[in-house]
Amino acid sequence: MTLRPRLLLALLLAPLAGRAGLFDPENRIELPALRAQWDGLLGRMAATDWVRTPFTEKRYFSVRRMPVVLKGDLIVSRQHGLSLHYDSAAITGWSYVIVDSAGLLLRDDQGRELTPPGDPRAAGPQRLLLNVLQLDLPQLAEAFEFRATGTADAWQLGLLPRTADARRAATSVTLAGAGVNLQRIVLERTAAQRVEIEIGTAALGRAADPAELQARFRRPGGEARP
């Protein structure tokens, strides 16, 4: 093999090598050790309520050549859960995707709602996203093994599923950040099926006003309303 093809191959494998690096067994870290080493950072991130940030979501499907790219903004609340708002409601069919302890709820601009079928406790990637964004480490530790690399300024946290339920949502999860800023999340099922979420600059601590709560989160006593 000449140098150029070797270089090309190395470049192609580089992302995989990076991923493999993070998920190498030597990077495995148990929750107590993770807390001991990263608690200052993760603790500060987890303690932050009402995170708002724009995001770009890239969905890779095995049957599609290019990813589906969606943009929007999200709000994470410790009490109310996660609310994703897509800019392109006409394409996604729903303006808001709400994930909370009661499960997954879709809502459009007219207030019509849909609870997708299935067990709410296994709401798939969205549910996993909520746990990740809330950095609920004890909850995540029940379903995932941790891997960690990097420094406080440029870190990567990997999650490998322990349970069948978690494996159904993703075969691996990668979180990458700088300091207290979570910058990227990758939920991977196979090499060809994954969701990459690029997170913009977050605004912290501004709670939702009543109108926003009404529009973007589950309403009290809320069953799905068609």
Next chain:
Amino acid sequence: MKRVRGSTVLLWSLLAAAALFLFRLDYARRITTDVLDLIPVAERSPELALVRALANEQQARVALFALQEPDAARREAAAQAFTAALRASPAFAEVVRMGEAGGNDALSRQIFQQRLDLLLPGWLAARQTEYAAAARPEPWPAWLAETTAARLETFLARPEALAFQDLLPSDPLLLLPDLLVQAQGFLAARPAAGDQALVWARTTAAPLREEGQAPVFAAVGQALAAARGAAPGATLRWSAISRFAVESRRRITQEMSWLNLVSLGAVLGVAAVCLRRAHKALHLAAVVACAMLGAWTFTTLAFERVHVLVFVVGALLGGVAIDYGFYLYLQPPQPPDEPYRAKVRRLAKPLLASALTTVIGFSLLLLSELPLLRQLGVFVSAGLLCALAGAVLWFDQLKVTFIETRPFARARWTGGGPAARSVARGLLVAGGLVALLGPWRLHWRDDIRELEISAPELRAEAVELRALFGETGSRTVYLTRGTTSAGARTALGHFLAWHATAFPGRGAASLGLVVPTPADWAALPERQQALAGFETEFRAALERHGFEAAGFEPFFAAWRTWRQTPSPAYDEAVRALTGALRGPAALLLATTPGACWFATIADHPPGAEPPAATATVSSSQLEHLNGLFSRYRASALQLSALGLGLVGASVFALYGWRRGPRIFALPCGSCLFAFGLLGLAGQTLNLFHLLGAFLGVCLSHNYAIFSAENAARGDEPPPSIRLSALTTAASFGVLAASRIPVVAALGTTVTLIVCAALVAVELEPLARSGRRPT
């Protein structure tokens, strides 16, 4: 040697034969507590046929369990032990641990396997409608391919796309995602059960039969013991129809015992208090015993299965049957040395008139569609005839065939001045006003659940358990029926169209949507022919929309197989679906030939009932069957009116046009007064109020007859009327205290009518005291 009289031989022979017959009766088989046995087997009403099917089929055999244990590990171990023990028991045919892969997964798998047979016909029909509406120039396969690829591309941006990503290579037509979004009702998310493990089970035997009860309870007991082996603190709540059935039988049996005993005690107590020698009241008990023996014997001879409610209501017979004892025993001989048989001959006309009018009236109930009414008709008619015959024969055995009442029992108001007359007239006018105005305020409603004693604790537990299993009051369940799967599916289409109009914007999900409509199925061969070339067009369209067409090879392989394989028969395709259903999903439809139905779960509380043309009823209608009972009530009303007409005609025939109307006015007026009072009190009436009214009219008729007989001789009403009315009021007053709502309704109505008739009989001489006697 003393010569044995014929009447003695006859009396004791009949009593011995009846006692022997009842002694040898198989009560467990012949007496039923199943409320559905109160309704005709060949009932025409489709909703009842549905209820019968549900009661006897799998739906009624479901048992729900919630095992509570705070510690997750111990809870898991306990749930596994509990489930394993239930599965090992022959009393249970199927046990499903909720949350385990099973139920919905199996349903989804089966639908996936049959997706092209079941879902494609409807999908093609919908696309063809769009194609026709769009009026596009391109050929149908090309248009279909392009549209489908575009839909798929749009779908990938939807939130639910991530959940279906593994399915897309096999289902680019989005048959399953479309269905599952529509089907969110029956596959809906369940609330988390917290610290409880939920188990769904189906018993082997029907819950209303003995083998569906005791063995089930034993198996549950053993399973709980096994669970406690793993988690000693585990507690169990469970609900099943068998629990309600056993509890209902226990309560009704208990009710029957105390009602009969207290009623008999009240009747004899009234008699003992009013008779000069209390112990002589036992002779009246003999008359009641003859009535009861005869009623039980003839009813069980006439019907293969008799509902226990007949015997509960039968407690009334004591209060009615004793009348003949009073009329015979309390009538003094005239002249004093009049032989007993001469007295019987003298009293034969009023006795036969009162007995036969009542018997004629109740015999008309034999024409009713309701087995309960037919059984009651035989019970009361046979009981009264036996009471009359028993009274005639019994008193023939006595040396002294007359007993005096105590003075207070025959005391009459003697201060009949103008004031007393005004009061009496005022009371009669007030009663008349109540009778005229009150009935207009009546409301009628029947509920089959009122035939049983409610078990509030069991019901509350059942509601809690159902909520844990996802059943809430904010939804309505509809059942759409048909004699064939195709018929039920067509009706489902009509129902869903009605529902969309009646409840706009409200979702309605049915597993029946998986089944193609007969019209789409019939059109499939032609549509299949028109799809030649679709595969090529679709591959090209997928590539144009950014897909790797090769990635959809699982779909194209299935597509080619489907096109090359002859379609199965409609029923065969539906049976393949239903045959694979397990657990709760299996209860969402039935495809038994002759009794097919689909359940629909609508996202709103119960509201308007679907029209008959949709062949659909809501489960709430099935719970109370008000519509069905309204028809029975109308039928019973017609029979009662006819019976009343016959009674009136017989009175007119016996007593002529001058006395007849006066006799007939008393029972009719008393009945209207009772209904008026109930109407003014805001009481809602049911079929049993009507039945009670009919009985009350027949009874008060007797008072009118005996009162008229005495009036004809210039005498005051005989004390036997007062005693008869008081004993009847006592026995029916006891029934009015029953915990079974319909029995209480019957008791209240008869008590009111009888008391009203007695008051009218007492007041009439006072009100007329200023007039010249007629």
